[in-house]
Amino acid sequence: MALVLTEEQTMLRDSARGLISDKAPVSHLRQLRDSQDAAGFSRDLWKAFAELGFSGLLVPEKFGGSGLGCVEAGVVMEEIGRTLMPSPFLSTAVLAASALSRGGSEAQKSAHLPKISDGSLLAAFAIDEGAKHRPLQIKLQAVRSGNGFRLNGAKAFVVDGHTAELLIVAARTGGAAGEREGLTLFLVDPRSKGIAIERTAMVDSHNAARIEFANAEVDADSVLGEVDQGAALLEGVLNIGRGAVASEMVGLSEEVFGRTVAYLKERKQFGKLIGEFQALQHRAAQLYIDIEITRAAVLKALQTLDRDFEHAESAVAVAKARAGSTATLAVQEGVQMHGGMGMTDQFDIGFFMKRARVCQELFGDTNYHADQLARMKSY
Amino acid sequence: MSGLEDFRRETRGWLEANCPPEMRRPMTSEGDTFWGGRNAKFSSEPQRVWFERMRDKGWTVPDWPREYGGGGLDAAEHKVLREEMAAMGARSPLSSFGIWMLGPALLKYGTEAQKKEHLPKIAAGLIRWCQGYSEPNAGSDLASLQTRADSDGDDYVINGQKIWTSYANYADWIFCLVRTDPAAKKHDGISFILFDMASKGVSTKPILLISGYSPFCETFFDNVRVPKSHVVGAVNRGWDVAKYLLQHERAMISGMGERGVGRPLGQVAADSVGADAQGRLEDSMLRSQISTFEIDEAALSAAAERAVDLAKAGQSHPAFSSAMKYYGTELNKRRHEILMSAGGADALEWESERSKGGARARAWLRTKANSIEGGTSEVMLGIVAKRILDLPGA
Ligand SMILES: Cc1cc2nc3c(=O)[nH]c(=O)nc-3n(C[C@H](O)[C@H](O)[C@H](O)COP(=O)(O)OP(=O)(O)OC[C@H]3O[C@@H](n4cnc5c(N)ncnc54)[C@H](O)[C@@H]3O)c2cc1C
Ligand SMILES: Cc1cc2nc3c(=O)[nH]c(=O)nc-3n(C[C@H](O)[C@H](O)[C@H](O)COP(=O)(O)OP(=O)(O)OC[C@H]3O[C@@H](n4cnc5c(N)ncnc54)[C@H](O)[C@@H]3O)c2cc1C
Numbered sequence: 001m002a003l004v005l006t007e008e009q010t011m012l013r014d015s016a017r018g019l020i021s022d023k024a025p026v027s028h029l030r031q032l033r034d035s036q037d038a039a040g041f042s043r044d045l046w047k048a049f050a051e052l053g054f055s056g057l058l059v060p061e062k063f064g065g066s067g068l069g070c071v072e073a074g075v076v077m078e079e080i081g082r083t084l085m086p087s088p089f090l091s092t093a094v095l096a097a098s099a100l101s102r103g104g105s106e107a108q109k110s111a112h113l114p115k116i117s118d119g120s121l122l123a124a125f126a127i128d129e130g131a132k133h134r135p136l137q138i139k140l141q142a143v144r145s146g147n148g149f150r151l152n153g154a155k156a157f158v159v160d161g162h163t164a165e166l167l168i169v170a171a172r173t174g175g176a177a178g179e180r181e182g183l184t185l186f187l188v189d190p191r192s193k194g195i196a197i198e199r200t201a202m203v204d205s206h207n208a209a210r211i212e213f214a215n216a217e218v219d220a221d222s223v224l225g226e227v228d229q230g231a232a233l234l235e236g237v238l239n240i241g242r243g244a245v246a247s248e249m250v251g252l253s254e255e256v257f258g259r260t261v262a263y264l265k266e267r268k269q270f271g272k273l274i275g276e277f278q279a280l281q282h283r284a285a286q287l288y289i290d291i292e293i294t295r296a297a298v299l300k301a302l303q304t305l306d307r308d309f310e311h312a313e314s315a316v317a318v319a320k321a322r323a324g325s326t327a328t329l330a331v332q333e334g335v336q337m338h339g340g341m342g343m344t345d346q347f348d349i350g351f352f353m354k355r356a357r358v359c360q361e362l363f364g365d366t367n368y369h370a371d372q373l374a375r376m377k378s379y
Numbered sequence: 380m381s382g383l384e385d386f387r388r389e390t391r392g393w394l395e396a397n398c399p400p401e402m403r404r405p406m407t408s409e410g411d412t413f414w415g416g417r418n419a420k421f422s423s424e425p426q427r428v429w430f431e432r433m434r435d436k437g438w439t440v441p442d443w444p445r446e447y448g449g450g451g452l453d454a455a456e457h458k459v460l461r462e463e464m465a466a467m468g469a470r471s472p473l474s475s476f477g478i479w480m481l482g483p484a485l486l487k488y489g490t491e492a493q494k495k496e497h498l499p500k501i502a503a504g505l506i507r508w509c510q511g512y513s514e515p516n517a518g519s520d521l522a523s524l525q526t527r528a529d530s531d532g533d534d535y536v537i538n539g540q541k542i543w544t545s546y547a548n549y550a551d552w553i554f555c556l557v558r559t560d561p562a563a564k565k566h567d568g569i570s571f572i573l574f575d576m577a578s579k580g581v582s583t584k585p586i587l588l589i590s591g592y593s594p595f596c597e598t599f600f601d602n603v604r605v606p607k608s609h610v611v612g613a614v615n616r617g618w619d620v621a622k623y624l625l626q627h628e629r630a631m632i633s634g635m636g637e638r639g640v641g642r643p644l645g646q647v648a649a650d651s652v653g654a655d656a657q658g659r660l661e662d663s664m665l666r667s668q669i670s671t672f673e674i675d676e677a678a679l680s681a682a683a684e685r686a687v688d689l690a691k692a693g694q695s696h697p698a699f700s701s702a703m704k705y706y707g708t709e710l711n712k713r714r715h716e717i718l719m720s721a722g723g724a725d726a727l728e729w730e731s732e733r734s735k736g737g738a739r740a741r742a743w744l745r746t747k748a749n750s751i752e753g754g755t756s757e758v759m760l761g762i763v764a765k766r767i768l769d770l771p772g773a
Contacts, residue, residue, distance in 0.1 A: 192700065276770070288702070289706050291679075292702060294678060300681040322674055370670040
């Protein structure tokens with residue numbers, strides 16, 4: 001398969017770009033931040049997203065979606081990265097839709113997927129507990145009780161956790177922290193008794209929450225996939241999420257880079273355009289090359305997820321690790337080359353720097369994935 | 380699409396049946412590369428067999444037209460062949476500057492007579508070529524070259540000196556940049572010309588490298604007579620040909636690192652630095668260097684694949700090979716730094732049989748030239764800044 005977008009994928013990109021650049025430029029995020037918006041995203045825009053079919057992108061046609069793949073999800077994420085539009089797309093349309101379609105029973109799918117498709121259900125994927133992404137270290141306990149389970153523990157960094165109407169929670173039903181055995185995913189109603197949600201305002205003005213579970217009851221039907229055997233499903237969904245976030249970082253990096261190169265051609269110092277200084281030219285060229293190479297690695301990972309899901313692990317680790325380091329470089333160079341202007345809040349570039357830091361942490365940073373790759377290769 | 384799958388199946392079958400097992404192992408020394416030429420010698424029987432079978436199929440140059448000794452494969456088929464060869468670790472049957480550099484330039488700029496004369500001999504490994512570009516005072520600033528070609532009837536008479544001419548002492552012919560109009564602006568008075576290294580007045584003097592090998596020479600021209608019909612492209616437009624050729628050279632160099640072949644770096648390192656109970660390298664910093672390297676290597680492979688696909692789709696930038704050349708060569712240097720670090724003191728032995736005559740250290744030193752030959756890293760970044768990013772004054 002050629003490592004370029006197909007014609008259909010290019011059309012999808014153009015339509016996503018059209019909507020996002022028109023309705024949600026960076027000023028949209030700025031406005032949500034400044035007004036301390038309660039949702040942190042625009043529900044009207046999410047409706048428009050749903051109408052264009054984006055919310056059901058990964059939902060099988062049978063359940064009202066378009067049954068497309070990770071490449072298409074990545075195409076949309078990349079456009080989101082260009083303007084940093086806050087949107088439930090990642091939490092709901094990518095993570096929750098994937099978890100349900102890959103792990104759900106017919107009843108679970110019928111109950112939730114059509115609503116994800118039509119934009120009427122918001123969901124969140126609750127995995128991390130500590131400061132760093134360590135999915136196998138999950139400690140949140142799910143103990144059998146009556147006809148179901150009782151959950152005790154806490155989740156952090158739950159993207160869109162405060163607006164979700166459905167939580168997908170990874171918990172431990174057996175085994176010890178660090179083990180693959182004993183992980184189980186649950187579908188949880190956030191309004192259940194014993195659940196406390198704290199919205200955490202983050203550096204990037206995007207949405208996240210801490211969620212506490214104190215004897216929260218769920219019934220047996222809420223198990224997603226198999227009890228104790230949730231690791232494979234969890235890792236599969238995480239890999240899709242990593243590919244999506246890597247795409248967002250590609251879009252973000254490219255946008256910062258474009259703005260920076262434009263500034264090099266417009267700002268004058270010492271009687272010259274600063275783009276004439278070789279010290280900046282070479283760094284700009286290095287960054288360009290870095291972004292191009294990362295773009296290829298990310299597309300490779302997305303294609304592998306679509307074609308050979310079981311063997312996509314290393315391609316995804318490569319993509320997420322590269323996207324993280326490329327985005328970090330892009331935003332640093334972006335701010336630096338804008339001089340004092342780059343440090344001002346009034347200027348957009350800082351938003352990209354903040355978002356890049358969050359994307360780097362999300363589902364494992366560069367170090368995490370480099371370590372994973374070494375483990376996969378046994379050294 | 381199914382046609383392509385058939386092609387893949389047939390190709391795999393043919394390779395399985397025809398590639399000798401010895402030719403599926405990673406190359407370990409200079410002698411493992413077959414360069415062809417009038418005085419070519421095979422270093423082993425499997426090398427000869429493999430070369431001849433591939434030559435007969437036209438697969439020394441799979442994507443050249445059949446009429447010039449090529450395999451006539453289209454881009455998609457060529458990609459399949461490369462993938463299948465890589466999958467079994469099959470060596471390249473013939474390496475040559477003719478294939479990598481001159482051939483593509485002749486296909487674009489050569490006359491029909493020039494193509495008929497030279498391409499089949501390149502494909503069949505009969506003539507070995509060298510590249511006469513650099514001069515003592517014209518390196519990165521190649522267009523300031525001074526070797527001159529003076530018109531004399533139907534001939535040019537060439538005088539001057541080239542330097543860093545790889546394998547000039549083994550080459551049969553040279554493609555050479557000469558100044559045909561000293562009065563014109565520096566880019567406008569250059570011609571691209573071909574001649575036999577056995578011509579009267581050509582001499583070479585090998586230069587010893589830090590690796591202890593001597594793969595290149597100073598090359599002197601003293602009243603060398605060359606027919607005017609040997610100019611490729613228009614007289615005084617040689618810079619166009621030269622630049623086009625460099626794009627191919629750079630693409631070739633960027634892919635030169637021995638990607639994905641041989642024992643994985645992690646294992647090579649484990650041999651000498653040891654591993655802990657979980658199998659993790661004892662040297663945790665080296666471990667992270669290796670994994671970061673492997674991430675970048677995998678990403679570069681994807682980028683190389685994408686570059687080909689973009690070219691096929693007519694969406695590639697002609698200067699992109701400079702970007703790939705920069706990254707590929709810097710990465711290859713990193714690989715060899717890691718190998719040296721992994722090898723520790725063992726990798727420092729220079730002559731012993733144990734070290735195969737200092738093979739690892741010599742290879743490490745050789746890679747330092749990667750970011751110089753074919754245009755330096757700084758020159759590559761300058762090209763990207765100017766031609767792709769369109770930055771001012773670059
Ligand atoms: C937090 C903060 C506090 C400050 N406090 C003060 C203060 O108290 N008093 C005060 O007077 N100023 C202050 N400054 C201003 C500061 O000194 C300038 O921002 C700085 O000198 C850079 O100038 P500039 O912002 O105009 O960037 P520019 O000069 O426009 O630079 C833009 C980019 O071009 C690069 N560049 C420029 N020229 C060259 C060249 N010749 N070669 C290579 N690259 C080049 C720069 O390195 C930079 O990356 C402050 C700035 C900040 C961010
Ligand atoms: C192993 C090897 C094989 C070679 N084979 C051949 C061959 O077969 N045929 C052939 O013709 N040539 C060959 N070369 C020569 C090669 O192309 C030149 O060495 C190369 O172009 C650099 O030229 P130079 O050595 O004169 O360095 P210089 O141009 O003198 O460069 C010295 C340093 O200055 C930097 N520099 C120069 N200009 C700039 C600039 N504008 N901006 C920033 N930095 C700059 C360079 O990057 C470099 O770091 C070979 C070289 C090597 C090492």
